[in-house]
Amino acid sequence: MSAVLINVAPVFLLILIGWILARTKVLNEATGDALGEFVFKIAVPMLIFSTLANAHFDGVSPFRLWAAYFAGVAVTWTAGHLVAKHVFKRDDKIGVIAGMSAAFANNVFIGLPLVGRSVGAEGLLALSILLAIHLPLMMIVGTILMERATVIVDGGKGRGLKAILAQVGWNLVRNPLVIALGAGLAFSLSGLTLTPVLSTVVTQLSSAAGPAALISIGMALTRYPVRGNIGLTGAIAALKLLLLPAAVFLMGKALGLSPAWAAALVLTSSVPTGINAWLIAQRFRAGQNIAASTISVTTALGVISVSFWAWLLA
Secondary structure: OHHHHHHHHHHHHHHHHHHHHHHOOOOOHHHHHHHHHHHHHHHHHHHHHHHHHOOOOOOOOOHHHHHHHHHHHHHHHHHHHHHHHHHOOOOHHHHHHHHHHHHOEOHHHHHHHHHHHHOOHHHHHHHHHHHHHHHHHHHHHHHHHHHHHHHHHHOOOOOOHHHHHHHHHHHHHOOHHHHHHHHHHHHHHHOOOOOHHHHHHHHHHHHHHHHHHHHHHHHHHHHOOOOOOHHHHHHHHHHHHHHHHHHHHHHHHHOOOOHHHHHHHHHHHOOOEOOHHHHHHHHHOOOHHHHHHHHHHHHHHHHHHHHHHHHHHO
């Protein structure tokens, strides 16, 4: 357990430091926004590019990895939706937000630093392969389900699938993470290598990704206080921190993933809820407080769940 805490505790301590810095006004909100923008547009894309550019894909198939993770996502998302709708008697829009909040892990800002510390290069490769379709798939599914739920709850006519895919696709092609994934894969397949100078620059920027991402997410948490809906928020948090990693763990075993890949998927599935669930809620003006509260609660309790899964995988 001491070895587990050596890898897990610094991740959540950096989040706590970010929260304290923002809460005490040592760093203001604008600084937090700028740090988050640097992480999202520069540091994390450089980490993804560097990981993929130096990876060797001979004989590596991503399909079992994707199947293991997204089977867990499907189970957890469905459970979250059903719990919100049938246990807490909420409408379909809240059901979608609950399901997405339970199944959308913060793979980029918390998952990448955690997997890098705990699993190493093989784990980062597995997570990069997951990220290649994670954001596009989750945002497309979330948007389609919310469009359908809006029609059911509010009436009217929803947008067609073509319009939804066009909007999400346009957002994705401009996304720095997607650009980094494509550039890293292309560079790896080309057989080229970085010059020593460029390699040093990429490595230094990549090294900043972990601590900067964790401090920025800690600073952002001050915007998401826990307000009301304690019962539903607690249920969603339990699904996120317990059911999702358990389902991914079982699917990884069933599909025979390598220990490093299985560990990477389980660890990243055990981290707190990602901000994208709140973005969908904000876009459709439904369940914003539930998504925001879930982010805060899962982050506060995440050190326990992550430590447990890290210990189990050790």
